[in-house]
Amino acid sequence: MSPRASSTLRPFLLGALALSAAACGGEEETPEPIVRSVRYVVVERDDGASQRTFSGAVRAGSSSRLSFRVPGRVREVSVAVGDRVEPGDPIARLDPTDFQIQLQEARASAAQARAQARQAEAAYRRVRALYENQNASRSDLDDARAARDSAQSALAALGSTVRRLQNQLEYATLTAPAAGTISRVEVEANENVAAGQVVAELQVGEQLEVTLDVPESRVNDIARGDAASVRIDALQGLEVEGTVYEVGVPREGAAVFPVTVRLAEGEERIRAGMAAEVTFRFEALPDAPRHHLPPAAVGEDRDGRFVYVVERTEGERGVVHRRAVEVGEIGEAGLAIEAGVEDGELVVTAGVSRIHDGLEVRVPPREGDEGGEGGEERDEASADSDESSADEAPE
Template structure:
């Protein structure tokens, strides 16, 4: 098509193309401003709190038989004190006694076979000296004697195994303790390894409490005062030794174990207690765990510059994650705004816009 035939269309089309090019350049030059969720850092009072719980053993062992069988005796129940070596339960030993008798018979047979093979070898060796027997016959007798010796060793090991299997029909305590649970009744067939009796060491005891998720911000070693609910005047000191890494999905609580320091006799296993955190109230600066990211082994957060509308990475020191929050020990001041989401996708100096869902 020749444009000379339509001169009146050339100028408008050129203007439109020029405007379209300028618009593309303006769009490319416009920097994308990303909306971010953010919050203003503040301090809150972490008051001493009390939690109800129970006294539980620090160490308890679930004991079970090493072999399968029918339970014919259980000599203990919950609350009984046992000593090391005490018999706790027993299985029907009939099948194992029969196996032991068979092993003894195999051993007697192997001993008799070895005795005959040894005597035969000695006779043939003596005849070989008088040239009345061949060397091949003597060698065959020697091989028979060696085979009999191997059979005796196997029979001896079989007897020892049968005796050990028979001993497995009796369940004994490995240490002094208290029975805290039972898992089988007389007449029940139990599998190898199935819990029959649980024995706890009474010396070392814990106060076990369930703390609502998000409150358990105290670290390992935090001191507590533990008192009996039946007698609040009877108290003992303790320190946190273990905090469950995850909350119970149903109750949304974390199990906290407090090691008791020389608990008196009144702190019996199963006793209900009240654990109260020691120390004066103090302030905590808490931020969401999603606001923290790591680079080269260091932890950072994004500081939102409300005037410039950009973000800057700043190194911080934070405690362990508990309930999705982390206490800040250094690097932040109250009143500063930080990004709380998308920390791994932001860049230094990136323009951002505070989202409507930002925390004040």
């Protein structure tokens, strides 16, 4: 055979050898499909009760708004918010100069009137003596008596003026009417105030209360005497028991109702003015849903809302089945499921949009479970891993 013919047949010989080798090697094995893990919860019946927490502030059981009884310019404010005061302790003082001047003028006028009253009394006695000796007429006696009575009346009026001005001078100093804690100060030095204008607020009494606002959608669930749990973050999350003391009426234009919760006695560290978190437990209605699921567990398409329920097959394997559900409102316990699931079923909670009916999945046991059932959630690392796996699952 010529060299040229040999080069022409060489590619064909190589191809034949390759086909022969493939035939001798047999067929390639098909790889086993990857079965992904899913994150799930076990459906459990609950009592349907819920909890709501509202923010409020601690105050004393009773309070007094302190004000001056006279107008004037504030000379000094003696207290600050949080100060503890005893009966008679000064709260604030007005400039007493004007009151002192008026009192001095009234005292001078009273002294003059006192002298005139003595003079009129002496004149009356002389005229009466002359009248008894028939040396003065009846008219002279009546005139002397009238002058004496007039002078005495003027003296009495000026005496009342002096006492009133003395009281006003005393009113220029505002004092605490009872022991308590200053919760608010409304004025500053050199500020002009009117009579009756609030200067400070005094929290009185050892009984502490928490005031809070409750929306109209929940106020009918709260009644006088209901129990509540109160948390004080300023005291490292201290929790104390409380009782609803009053459910008020809303202020004009407001959609919230003021509620007062009285704290149990015995905790001396709680002070008026501290922020508080009040938690109420609301019992479920007789027809309330008894199952709740995480909202992420419920999918929705044109056919309605649904969940994927895992049916165990063998070992840690299972098959997911789509099931229609009826849902209610979302609360603290999750999304209420009114129909479609039963106690003990396993419901997929992550990657719902990436799985389909009939998909085979791995159902790993959760820490602390026997046989992979029971409990509410797996540990965080396992949950994150499973969520990632579910998102990567084939459609």
